[in-house]
Amino acid sequence: MIQLDNPTWSALTSTHKHFALGSNTAKRYPANVLPFVAFDPNATEPLDTLGDIVTNEGVCIIGDLPEIPSTWTVFKKLECDQMVCSELISLKQDDSIEVLKLGEEDGPAMFELINSIQPGFYKDYTANLGSYYGIRIEGKLVAMAGERLKMTGLSEVSAVCTQPDHIGKGFAAHLVSVVCKNMIAQGNTPFLHVLSTNLRAVQLYERLGFVKRRSILFCLIKINSVK
Secondary structure, eight states: OGGGGSHHHHHHTTTTGGGOEEOSSEEEOOTTTOOBEEEOTTOSSHHHHHTTTOOSSOEEEESOOOOOOTTEEEEEEEEEEEEEOSSOOOOOOOTTOOOEEOOGGGHHHHHHHHHHHSTTSOOTTGGGGSOEEEEEETTEEEEEEEEEEEETTEEEEEEEEEOGGGTTSSHHHHHHHHHHHHHHHTTOEEEEEEETTOHHHHHHHHHTTOEEEEEEEEEEEEESSOO
């Protein structure tokens, strides 16, 4: 699973290559899909090349950073656990919970929910990356989960969020289980990234069968001057 050491690059050079913008040494997702960029780990001065496809918005590199040239600034680092689920553990579920597959018509509600809880990484067209599922209470979307980075044999669980008033009802566990079962049915192993300090989430994923593979940084960088 060495491809998970540079997951964005692995995705943009395999399953998600149709999303890739850039060159042979630096690639990114379209800004309205994901603010993620990546570089060929064997390239020299990859961030100089990256400057050709990034304007002045903040972007995110997952994994080890190369040497940072003076034209770039690292303005935030998030330490995460990268976890992999080789065997999904079935938890007791509340049969009364109805999980819905979300579609284009759910887009505004999805965007509002996740950006009210986890702002920054979910964009207008992030849902185009894979399948998303949700739970509605009295017609309102209160919980969701879906897919983000996809590469050969691996798919990332992402956008796991629950409206604060509904935390503790088992919605996240139910949704992650559904997402993982869908991935496994397609022949993919689920993986995810979670803030190392989010112990509640880490423990939930462990109960579902996820095991920490490594610690990994989400580095938010910004170009100081555009070529």
